[in-house]
Amino acid sequence: xxxxxxxxxxxxxxxxxxxxxxxxxxxxxxxFGTDPDLEPVVKKALHRLKVSTQGGIxxxxxxxxxxxxxxxxxxxxxxxxxxxxxxxxxxxxxLIKRFALAESRRAENHLEKDLGKASDKSxxxxxxxxxxxxxNIDVIKENDFFKIPVSDxxxxxxxxxxxxxxxxxxxxxxxxxxxxxxxTVRLIRKELGNYIISKITNAxxxxxxxxxxNIVNELTSIGKDLTPSxxxxxxxxxxxxxxxxxILEKGENLPHSGRFMLATFLLSKGQSVxxxxxxxxxxxxYNERVTLYQLNHLSGTSGSGTQYSCPSCxxxxxxxLCFITSDCDNIVNPSQFGRKKNYAxx
Amino acid sequence: xxxxxxxxxxxxFKKYYFNHFDQxxxxxxxxxxxxxxxxxxxxxxxxxxxxxxxxxHLLLIQNVPSDVYCSNAYYTFPNSxxxxxxxKEADLIFDIDAKDLNLxxxxxxxxxxxxxxxEVSKNLTRCLKCNSSKLEKKxxxxxxxxxxxxxxxxxxxxxxxxxxxxxxENIQVYFSGNEGFHVYVYNSQFQQIGSRERSELVDYIxxxxxxxxxxxxxxxxxxxxxxxxxxxxxxxGRFSKQVFGSKxxxxxxxxxxxxxxxSSFQKMLDxxxxxxxxxxxxxxxxxxxxxxxxxxxxxxxxxxTKIHCDDLSKFDPYTEASFxxxxxxxxxxxxxxxxxxxxxxxxxxxxxKITMPTFAAVYMxxxxxxxxx
Numbered sequence: 001x002x003x004x005x006x007x008x009x010x011x012x013x014x015x016x017x018x019x020x021x022x023x024x025x026x027x028x029x030x031x032f033g034t035d036p037d038l039e040p041v042v043k044k045a046l047h048r049l050k051v052s053t054q055g056g057i058x059x060x061x062x063x064x065x066x067x068x069x070x071x072x073x074x075x076x077x078x079x080x081x082x083x084x085x086x087x088x089x090x091x092x093x094x095l096i097k098r099f100a101l102a103e104s105r106r107a108e109n110h111l112e113k114d115l116g117k118a119s120d121k122s123x124x125x126x127x128x129x130x131x132x133x134x135x136n137i138d139v140i141k142e143n144d145f146f147k148i149p150v151s152d153x154x155x156x157x158x159x160x161x162x163x164x165x166x167x168x169x170x171x172x173x174x175x176x177x178x179x180x181x182x183x184t185v186r187l188i189r190k191e192l193g194n195y196i197i198s199k200i201t202n203a204x205x206x207x208x209x210x211x212x213x214n215i216v217n218e219l220t221s222i223g224k225d226l227t228p229s230x231x232x233x234x235x236x237x238x239x240x241x242x243x244x245x246x247i248l249e250k251g252e253n254l255p256h257s258g259r260f261m262l263a264t265f266l267l268s269k270g271q272s273v274x275x276x277x278x279x280x281x282x283x284x285x286y287n288e289r290v291t292l293y294q295l296n297h298l299s300g301t302s303g304s305g306t307q308y309s310c311p312s313c314x315x316x317x318x319x320x321l322c323f324i325t326s327d328c329d330n331i332v333n334p335s336q337f338g339r340k341k342n343y344a345x346x
Numbered sequence: 347x348x349x350x351x352x353x354x355x356x357x358x359f360k361k362y363y364f365n366h367f368d369q370x371x372x373x374x375x376x377x378x379x380x381x382x383x384x385x386x387x388x389x390x391x392x393x394x395x396x397x398x399x400x401x402x403h404l405l406l407i408q409n410v411p412s413d414v415y416c417s418n419a420y421y422t423f424p425n426s427x428x429x430x431x432x433x434k435e436a437d438l439i440f441d442i443d444a445k446d447l448n449l450x451x452x453x454x455x456x457x458x459x460x461x462x463x464x465e466v467s468k469n470l471t472r473c474l475k476c477n478s479s480k481l482e483k484k485x486x487x488x489x490x491x492x493x494x495x496x497x498x499x500x501x502x503x504x505x506x507x508x509x510x511x512x513x514x515e516n517i518q519v520y521f522s523g524n525e526g527f528h529v530y531v532y533n534s535q536f537q538q539i540g541s542r543e544r545s546e547l548v549d550y551i552x553x554x555x556x557x558x559x560x561x562x563x564x565x566x567x568x569x570x571x572x573x574x575x576x577x578x579x580x581x582x583g584r585f586s587k588q589v590f591g592s593k594x595x596x597x598x599x600x601x602x603x604x605x606x607x608x609s610s611f612q613k614m615l616d617x618x619x620x621x622x623x624x625x626x627x628x629x630x631x632x633x634x635x636x637x638x639x640x641x642x643x644x645x646x647x648x649x650x651t652k653i654h655c656d657d658l659s660k661f662d663p664y665t666e667a668s669f670x671x672x673x674x675x676x677x678x679x680x681x682x683x684x685x686x687x688x689x690x691x692x693x694x695x696x697x698x699k700i701t702m703p704t705f706a707a708v709y710m711x712x713x714x715x716x717x718x719x
Contacts, residue, residue, distance in 0.1 A: 150510060151535040154543035167550040169560040172580050175511025175535060251479045257629055285461070285482070304429045317555065318545045318628050 010060070010073040011110040012130065013080035014103065014196050021074065022081055032082055033211025044079035045086060046215055052102030053095065053222050060106070088205040089216045092223035096200050097193075104192035108185045115146065115181035134195055135188050145171075145178040148187070153177040156187045161314070161332060238337035239323040240316055241265050251282040257311075257319045259283075260298070261334070264310040267299050268335045310335045350718045351711050352386040356410045358670050358708050359644050362651075363406040366669060369651065370642035372402050378420040378434065382637040383411035386646070392637055395425040412646035415637035418530070428635060435537040438544070439638055440551075441630035442498045443526035444491035455683050456485040459714050466680045466715065484713045486685045487525045495526045496658055501624045502529055505551050509580050510534070521663045523645025523652040528638065545632045553581060553623030556615055561585050563603060563611040573600050588622050589614070649708035665689055670705035677707050681715040 009018045032038050051058040060076055080103070087095045114120075114127040128139045128146075137156065140147045150172060157165045171178040179187065208216070237245070244262040247254045254262070259280065266276045273295040280291050293302070300307035312333050316322040331337055347355075363370065373379060382392030383405070392415070396402050406414065417424065418439045422432035445452070458481035459466050460473035467474050473481060485491075499519055506512040518530045536547065549555045558564070561582060562573030574582035576593045589603075590596040603611055630636065639645060639652050650667040664687050679695035679702075686692070692706050699719050710716035 149535050150547075151539050151543070154539055154546050158542050158546065163555060163557050164559065166555045167546050168553060168556045168581065172509050172550070175509075286480075304427050306429060312542075315542065315545055315632075318549055318632070 010076035045082035100196035438531035
């Protein structure tokens with residue numbers, strides 16, 4: 001467990017122990033709805049939340065990790081905690097996600113600064129400890145770089161879609177990936193977000209705080225505007241699927257991985273095993289019994305009951321089954337092809 | 347395959363298993379592995395757990411399988427259905443197959459067997475007899491195929507040892523029993539990574555998905571100093587050796603690369619990847635639930651044994667992996683390609699009845715190029 005001071009909690013208010021500061025001060029939640037002295041904290045919490053819903057990162061009053069007055073630091077911590085209470089009162093998941101993302105970005109900035117402080121070993125050690133304690137990644141500092149075991153790097157970078165994050169585009173040496181401070185922190189961004197999401201999700205929902213009803217209503221209305229109302233699809237197949245169908249129509253051999261992709265894609269689009277099976281008739285090694293067995297297995301009607309989903313675009317690239325075009329529009333799975341989100345934004 | 351061919355193969359395989367128990371050992375942590383086997387003309391039986399060599403030998407003698415497999419994964423309950431096995435970890439495995447190496451020799455020793463009329467021919471697009479395009483291709487790999495596969499194994503070992511810090515003694519190389527090699531990596535930091543992470547590792551090892559920036563080429567603010575040095579480690583070092591050729595040419599070639607521009611660099615990078623990336627089968631390495639051919643067992647695609655290669659450079663599968671008997675047997679052979687086994691030359695045969703040693707007859711029957719007379 002980390003031993004942290006108020007200034008560290010102001011930077012990383014999601015860490016275990018921040019709530020204790022509020023408790024130690026003896027403020028009950030109800031006081032935030034009525035006490036004019038606490039109004040600045042309420043305003044700050046609302047501001048913090050609004051900035052997050054607009055995709056921004058809230059700018060704190062702490063400069064370079066320091067603040068002149070202890071109340072400034074406390075306001076930082078309390079406004080974070082109160083923001084969570086407000087989100088819980090709205091009960092809106094969209095707000096949780098946006099707030100967690102914004103707060104993780106903010107913490108990311110602090111972590112990056114702390115890691116980059118070549119002269120301040122204690123700050124670097126603190127940041128390294130936070131990364132180890134929260135995410136179990138063993139980071140070692142060497143010269144200007146941070147070294148992370150390749151296996152840890154892979155576990156944490158696997159959901160990144162930018163090509164620069166592929167292992168091949170990283171400096172790998174002796175079983176370790178060498179990263180700059182900003183990349184080290186970027187690596188854990190999503191998990192930091194998830195960590196904050198889980199903190200909020202697991203927090204108990206208090207009863208409505210008298211005096212804060214209007215703020216909660218305002219946030220609820222913002223949250224509603226952010227929720228996608230419906231999706232439309234063009235119904236066209238993505239290029240990888242068209243290619244696979246072409247291959248089969250020509251009677252050429254589509255590798256097992258290609259057949260898996262095609263079948264799981266069509267199943268995800270609601271086609272039945274009986275509708276899909278004839279597609280494979282032209283395959284050089286077609287066997288009706290085997291095809292039906294495999295399709296039933298994929299659809300979950302036989303075997304373990306697991307319904308297999310279509311592989312990700314990334315995986316298909318590795319298997320040389322991806323034939324990306326501009327129409328793919330940054331999707332990460334073929335089943336998303338042609339889908340457009342419509343937001344009821346005012 | 348016909349009944350008497352299957353009978354002959356089963357007899358030959360059984361004899362091998364009976365006489366070579368020393369060759370067939372269960373892998374370490376046996377009780378955490380899943381085993382499986384296939385019989386000729388039959389489906390796969392898997393989700394089997396085995397405790398020791400004795401149980402394995404019993405399974406081989408009782409069932410006389412065409413192929414035997416064992417998981418690279420470790421489970422709490424290896425004989426439960428897949429989603430109840432409780433996956434713990436898996437050794438890293440790699441499959442290098444001559445058929446994936448785009449070798450120019452392939453065409454000269456690959457033949458097609460028509461699925462409709464069984465005609466055997468060297469034409470690989472259509473059946474010359476019935477014009478069907480449903481052809482099954484069979485290759486009788488040559489020395490060049492094996493040498494090229496060995497080169498890939500050496501390249502793979504280099505990346506594993508130099509870049510990924512795998513201990514040399516934790517890398518084991520086996521001849522697959524047909525056209526390539528299987529490489530196992532034990533006790534590495536990668537034991538517990540999942541399928542998607544393994545797929546990233548595959549891309550690293552095969553030098554796939556690289557962007558020009560990784561090798562010093564930028565769209566803007568180009569800088570000669572960001573190109574790799576000749577002695578650099580990892581892929582940047584390998585890239586510079588391949589592209590610059592020698593230290594003295596580095597500067598001149600960088601000037602050329604800069605003047606050719608970014609997109610031309612990406613194209614060149616793709617070519618370099620094709621040349622120096624390690625050609626491994628991505629599906630095998632990515633699969634963390636695979637049952638992989640058991641070392642010491644016979645590969646029914648050839649009748650040769652999957653065996654450990656102590657000295658890869660000297661290893662000759664066509665003398666060292668053929669363990670079946672020399673007893674004579676009469677077959678009808680239709681094999682338009684010559685091949686060598688146990689230092690003896692066989693073929694080509696055109697629909698002829700011949701007497702030959704069991705090991706060669708098994709090889710041809712497994713390749714569907716002969717049948718028992």
